[in-house]
Amino acid sequence: MEGRFNWAGVIDFLPELGTGLYYTLLISIIGLIIGFVLGAIFGLGRISKNKIFYGISSIYIEVIRGTPVLVQAIWIFFALPLITGYNMASVTAGIIVIAVNSGAYIAEIVRGAVQSIAKGQVEAGRSLGLTHNQTMRYIVWPQAFKRMIPPLGNQFIISIKDTSLLSVILVPELMFQGRLIASNYFNAVEIYTTVAVFYLIITLTLSYILRMIEKRLDVQ
Amino acid sequence: MIKVENLHKSFGDHEVLKGIDCEIQSSEVVCVIGPSGSGKSTFLRCLNMLESITSGQVTVDGFNLKNKKTNINMVRTEVGMVFQQFNLFPHKTVIENIMLAPMKVRKISKNEAKERGLKLLKKVGLSDKANKYPSSLSGGQQQRVAIARALAMEPKLMLFDEPTSALDPELVGEVLEVMRQLAIEGMTMVVVTHEMGFAREVADRVLFMDEGIIMEEGRPDVIFSNPTSGRTKEFLDKVL
Numbered sequence: 001m002e003g004r005f006n007w008a009g010v011i012d013f014l015p016e017l018g019t020g021l022y023y024t025l026l027i028s029i030i031g032l033i034i035g036f037v038l039g040a041i042f043g044l045g046r047i048s049k050n051k052i053f054y055g056i057s058s059i060y061i062e063v064i065r066g067t068p069v070l071v072q073a074i075w076i077f078f079a080l081p082l083i084t085g086y087n088m089a090s091v092t093a094g095i096i097v098i099a100v101n102s103g104a105y106i107a108e109i110v111r112g113a114v115q116s117i118a119k120g121q122v123e124a125g126r127s128l129g130l131t132h133n134q135t136m137r138y139i140v141w142p143q144a145f146k147r148m149i150p151p152l153g154n155q156f157i158i159s160i161k162d163t164s165l166l167s168v169i170l171v172p173e174l175m176f177q178g179r180l181i182a183s184n185y186f187n188a189v190e191i192y193t194t195v196a197v198f199y200l201i202i203t204l205t206l207s208y209i210l211r212m213i214e215k216r217l218d219v220q
Numbered sequence: 221m222i223k224v225e226n227l228h229k230s231f232g233d234h235e236v237l238k239g240i241d242c243e244i245q246s247s248e249v250v251c252v253i254g255p256s257g258s259g260k261s262t263f264l265r266c267l268n269m270l271e272s273i274t275s276g277q278v279t280v281d282g283f284n285l286k287n288k289k290t291n292i293n294m295v296r297t298e299v300g301m302v303f304q305q306f307n308l309f310p311h312k313t314v315i316e317n318i319m320l321a322p323m324k325v326r327k328i329s330k331n332e333a334k335e336r337g338l339k340l341l342k343k344v345g346l347s348d349k350a351n352k353y354p355s356s357l358s359g360g361q362q363q364r365v366a367i368a369r370a371l372a373m374e375p376k377l378m379l380f381d382e383p384t385s386a387l388d389p390e391l392v393g394e395v396l397e398v399m400r401q402l403a404i405e406g407m408t409m410v411v412v413t414h415e416m417g418f419a420r421e422v423a424d425r426v427l428f429m430d431e432g433i434i435m436e437e438g439r440p441d442v443i444f445s446n447p448t449s450g451r452t453k454e455f456l457d458k459v460l
């Protein structure tokens with residue numbers, strides 16, 4: 001067993017894996033920030049009385065939730081340019097995929113959290129003379145946001161793992177780099193194990209941070 | 221202060237209010253009693269437009285609520301409301317609960333709002349709770365904070381929807397005491413309640429509602445000891 005795997009040799013590939021890690025984090029962070037904005041907008045669309053806003057939001061959410069991320073990635077990178085005539089850099093396409101995909105799920109999280117705030121809270125705000133917008137801003141949102149944190153954290157972790165699928169559209173993220181190395185140096189066990197550990201470190205760190213935030217907010 | 225003419229309110233095809241007429245003067249304390257489902261809450265909620273009016277006229281403090289041009293937020297600044305479930309904002313401290321609307325709606329300064337809030341907390345006997353969160357207070361204390369919060373807008377009229385029904389019996393008294401004090405100070409009050417003792421003692425007038433109409437109204441001593449309607453008698457026999 002001893003000599004079969006060359007674990008020490010992994011060190012030589014750390015620069016390439018580091019590049020992969022960089023793109024994984026870059027796409028996750030930018031993608032999820034945009035995804036959160038999309039989620040907030042379309043989540044409110046789902047509780048809006050405006051039929052058009054509601055309709056567009058519903059279509060967006062259903063289409064994204066009803067199709068696999070892999071199909072979305074390939075469609076945006078290979079099919080969309082044929083329609084628009086614009087070629088996209090793979091990293092740009094990757095960010096769009098993560099943003100649009102997470103946005104749909106975050107929209108449902110936002111809708112659920114806002115709707116979970118008791119009707120009495122809104123009525124109390126409105127009966128004090130606050131406008132609809134003031135009631136949302138000072139009363140509903142702060143409470144809803146707190147309730148969003150656990151499911152948001154969950155979605156962030158899912159989206160981070162989903163970035164590994166972007167290797168098929170040639171984004172040089174962690175999984176892509178791992179595959180490149182493993183196919184050239186025949187060290188699949190060592191490299192894919194290392195890649196898995198990298199993902200694990202990212203998701204465990206995020207879980208830890210989220211738990212800290214939850215604890216902080218619970219003090220009230 | 222309030223004038224209601226032939227007020228109807230339906231939810232879908234379910235008509236809940238079937239023609240209410242009543243007038244309430246400034247400084248008057250009116251208690252609304254009646255069986256469950258008779259439309260008491262709905263009536264009260266029509267007075268500050270938490271429910272839309274299906275037909276009829278409602279005038280509150282000179283504002284015609286049926287008129288689309290009436291700024292509903294303006295009306296609500298003059299009408300305080302206290303709910304059965306308190307509805308305090310759980311993410312804000314007691315003093316922040318009270319300060320929010322005066323600052324955002326009346327646009328008074330933070331210092332002024334705080335000063336006003338502390339004065340009101342003193343009035344409801346909760347000076348020491350200013351920086352506590354609502355969840356750490358008893359039901360009776362929460363309801364007193366809710367009253368202080370409504371009063372901070374300096375309303376001309378206060379609506380109470382069963383303010384003591386969610387409270388343990390031993391906490392009812394402290395809330396009623398605050399309300400009694402308000403009544404003595406001349407606040408105009410409409411109180412939906414099952415506390416017949418309070419109605420008898422504090423109300424200037426009692427309205428008995430049944431099946432969406434005001435079945436009977438009058439001075440509390442008359443209604444309680446000598447009701448004219450059979451329905452009123454039946455109801456009072458059950459609750460007294």
Ligand SMILES: Nc1ncnc2c1ncn2[C@@H]1O[C@H](COP(=O)(O)OP(=O)(O)OP(=O)(O)O)[C@@H](O)[C@H]1O
Pocket residue numbers: 231234236254255256257258259260261262263
């Ligand atoms: N938002 C609503 N949608 C549909 N029906 C409603 C709504 N609010 C109230 N109702 C109905 O209107 C009727 C009167 O309700 P309301 O709450 O005004 O009665 P109430 O006299 O306050 O009773 P309680 O003593 O139980 O509080 C009930 O039959 C109730 O089911």
Ligand SMILES: [Mg+2]
Pocket residue numbers: 260261262381382
């Ligand atoms: Mg009621």
